[in-house]
Amino acid sequence: MIEIQNVTKSYSGSKKAVDTLNLTIPDGKIFGFLGPNGAGKSTTIKMITGILPIDEGTITINGYDVTQNPIEAKKAFGYVPDHPDMFLRLKGIEYLNFIGDIYEVPKEVREEKIESLTKTFGIYEVLNDPIQTYSHGMRQKIIVTGVLLHEPDVWILDEPLTGLDPKSSYTLKEMMREHTRKGKTVFFSTHVLEVVEQLCDQVAIINNGVLEFNGDMSDMKAQFQTDGSLEQIFLELTNHE
Incomplete structure (x- = not known):
């Protein structure tokens, strides 16, 4: 679980990028986090x-304050950033072993999971190649593999499907569903609203740093008295200054 309480952040000291945000990302649900660019x-x-x-407020992950207990908090989650261009000079296998070392994944477990995951994502044959030679989609897959390697309770995924081929995209979505079926947490950010509508149990929409909506699709349609798509509701919510 992720708890965000009264969190505020500004870059210039004037306009707030995030303004008094309160949000709970529960266990056992795929939680979609949406917003236009700059929201x-x-x-x-x-x-x-x-x-x-954090300028003001607190964030906890599985009970650990990210400011007061950063190491414990970081052990609890795996993070896929929106730009997977990291550790480019390492070979794929070097990167995964580096992640395994950080999270103290036993050698036998690590080897089995690396082989299984990279074969599933179709990158097993390039593990001895430098990551800088990978396509964007392959870089995304190696980062996702690194996240799954240590089996964190909380997944934080920022545009994780970008660049993935249809088979890998389907596989990751099924993994997300299986993770929440185990009572664990998936925090999922994307611009692809159709995927959110298909995949997410709960949705939050942020705009101009302020939370505009938090609930499931039935809550949203009841609130806006519409049977319209998420895309239509999203545009209505965010089409203002």
Whole structure:
């Protein structure tokens, strides 16, 4: 579970990128986090993961405060960023072993999971190649494999399907469903609204740093008294200054 309480962040000291955000991402659900460009979505994710400091408020992951207990909080989640261009000079297998070392994944478990996951995602044959030679989709797959390697309770996925081929995209979505069936957490950010409508149990929409909606699709349609698509409701919610 992720708890965001009264969180505020500003870059210039004037306009707030995130303004007094309160949000609970529960266990056992795929939680979709939506917003137009510049809405505060990426800022929120970077505060959750500890990349950016929080100006005001608190964020906890599985009970660990990300500011007061950053190591324990980081052990509890796996993060797929929207740009998977990291550790490019490492070979794929070097990167995965690096992740395995950080999270103390036993050698036997690690080897089995690396083989299984990379074969599932179709990158097993390129593990000895530098990541800088990978396509965008392959880089995305190696990052996702690294996240799954240590089996964190909380998945934080920022545009994880970008660049994935249809088979890998389907596989990851099934993994997300299976993860929540085990009572664990998936926090999922994307611009592809059809995927959110198909996949997510609960949706939050942020705009201009302020939470505009939080609930499931039936709540949303009841609130807006419409049978329209998520796309139509999203545009209605966010089409203002």
